């Protein structure tokens with residue numbers, strides 16, 4: 001995790017805000033700063049409103065010492081047009097024996113980026129690649145529930161808001177992990193996930209790797 005202060009923006013700010021039970025809009029404004037100072041005071045830390053290593057540690061979020069060189073994209077493999085919450089994803093991952101939600105970020109139908117497990121912790125989303133990667137998942141990836149055998153067919157169901165959010169988070173992550181390459185889960189496993197061609201999409205949105 002990087003050092004955050006008033007004016008910071010992005011996914012790590014959302015993680016911070018969700019830890020402080022604030023609305024996670026990803027913008028470190030005066031309310032977030034106030035909440036950080038309160039939290040620091042309650043922990044006997046210097047109440048400067050700046051979230052550095054000590055404050056992250058006090059929040060239970062370790063500084064990321066992993067070397068990240070891949071960003072891997074997924075879908076929830078749920079029907080088109082149906083929301084799927086982080087709690088639902090977590091429950092299905094716990095049922096599969098994971099210790100927590102497997103992804104680092106989940107993008108809801110409305111484009112909201114929802115923090116999953118902390119970036120400092122290896123994910124559980126792509127066998128053989130978890131220690132070196134960040135996992136980002138959008139909700140959807142299968143046809144509508146009324147389609148026969150909808151579970152069996154992959155479909156790119158990304159809403160315009162999800163597409164925009166995906167570009168934003170991938171760019172942000174590559175800013176923080178320079179040189180990290182972007183992949184679909186299907187490049188590493190015999191799966192349809194994320195139900196779109198990542199390489200073609202990267203070209204389309206102008207992300208070079």
Ligand SMILES: [Zn+2]
Nearest residue numbers: 074075185193
């Ligand atoms: Zn996947």
